[in-house]
Amino acid sequence: MTEITAVVSVRIADITRLTHIFGAESTQQALTQFGEEATALLKRLLAQHEVIDRYRSDVDGHCSACFRVLSGDLPRDASEAAQAIEKAGRHLIRERLLAIFGGGTGGRINYDLSVFVVPSEAVSGNEKTGWVQWTKDRSRSQPKHQHKDRDNSSTRVKAILRERSIQTVLQPIVRIKDGAVMGFETLSRGPQRTPFERPDLLFDAAHAAGCAVQMELLCAELALERTKGKLPPGKFLTINLGPDALTLAAEKLLLAGRQEVMFELTEHLPLNEAEGLRDAVERLRTIGIGLALDDTGCGFADLDTVRLLKPEIVKLCITVIRNADKGAPFAAAIRASAEQLCKLGCKVLAEGVETAAQHDALQNCGIELAQGWLYGKPVAVGSVPGGR
Secondary structure (H helix, E strand, O other): OOOOEEEEEEEEOOHHHHHHHHOHHHHHHHHHHHHHHHHHHHHHHOOOOEEEEEEEEOOOOEEEEEEEOOOOOOOOOHHHHHHHHHHHHHHHHHHHHHHHHOOOOHHHOOEEEEEEEOOHHHOOOOOOHHHHHHHHHHHHOOOOEOOOOHHHHHHHHHHHHHHOOOEEEEEEEEEOOOOOEEEEEEEEEOOOOOHHHOHHHHHHHHHHOOOHHHHHHHHHHHHHHHHOOOOOOOOEEEEEEOHHHHHHHHHHOOOOOOOOEEEEEOOOOOOOOOHHHHHHHHHHHOOOOEEEEEEEOOOOOOHHHHHHHOOOEEEEOHHHHOOOOOOHHHHHHHHHHHHHHHHOOOEEEEEOOOOHHHHHHHOOOOOOEEEOOOOOOOEEHHHOOOOO
């Protein structure tokens, strides 16, 4: 896996506008608070990586950190790890802006949070000015995250929640040695023929509207309703939930008699607070509900998370699996990780298998389960072969 050096940069783009609204003194106080919040956020986002240098300017509303992406104990695609940091940061910084500037102004601030791969010449030597100036130049050219269309998107998200207009589809999970279907992952989509039929747009809009947990719980509720008594006998079912929704699952969802279900923890936010999830996971296990850990190797999940939460299934993400047939070193890294995970009592699932070459390469990597378009695309619940 390629090692990269990157910069994560957080910057408020319209300080002049804030000064007109709040006045110079109050704006500077708020920007100082923003600097403190942004510094803590970057520390959280980069906890698993090597921080090389930091920069903070409260006057400019700018905070950044230069870091080296570390692979850790699992094969980790460095570029995907950087993207996961950016995605998580955008969700989290939005929450901090609302807390600092209020729900009105905070929801309308134009800001930029980006992760850039840094050329070696920008971080050579001991001078801070190189990478800082390079980052400033890059971030000024980035499109800002603006409040435009926020109200319209929020209204549409709330309509989806009110009308429960979510589609539920299932994708098969197979045993890799013989292709036998062992279970299914539930996937949720917004209304047909709308932009929100794309799940990334649906959940991004839900985050922006402050309804992410509500949306996740609705999707889980509908998945449980629509699959009850409908799956082929003996097959398990995974349902995606983020950390906050997972802590509410035992209380909010009808789980009695659903021992075939396990929740798949989507780790799009940092899991360095995994201690706080352990009680929720154990509470679910007492009623027969297991845990799968999603996208391991793409973002924040690592072996410490596995040791703490003890998932029944660990899913190696698509960007790791995509390299399975690219040569012996890649396959060896996957094999070594699978052996470690098996020793911890987990079944290992290869996610995003799309070619026969990838399938063949994974046969000797100690992986038990697989999922991807090679084995089957998502289908409606009523179209599952052998369903009831």
